[in-house]
Amino acid sequence: MAAAGLAEQVSARFADYREPAITRFGISMFAYSKTFDATRARTAFGPPPLSLTECVDGIVATWQAHADG
Numbered sequence: 350m351a352a353a354g355l356a357e358q359v360s361a362r363f364a365d366y367r368e369p370a371i372t373r374f375g376i377s378m379f380a381y382s383k384t385f386d387a388t389r390a391r392t393a394f395g396p397p398p399l400s401l402t403e404c405v406d407g408i409v410a411t412w413q414a415h416a417d418g
Contacts, residue, residue, distance in 0.1 A: 350376055 353376050356369035399407070 350373060353369075353371045353373045356371050357373065360367055360369040
C-alpha cells in the first residue's frame, strides 16, 4: 500500500497527474473480498428465470442475428 501511495505522489508531482500503474484503490480492490449473499434476493424474487448459460446463449444469438445485416 505504501508503494502505491508513493507512486501516486510521484505521478502527481512529475507526471501531470496521470494515473500510475499501481494505485491504493487498485490494491484495495484486490485486498478485500467482494462476495455477496444473494439469499434475501432469491427469497424476495424467487430463482432467476434463466440460467447464466441461457442468458449468454441468447445474447450471442441476438448479436449474430444483427451482425449479418
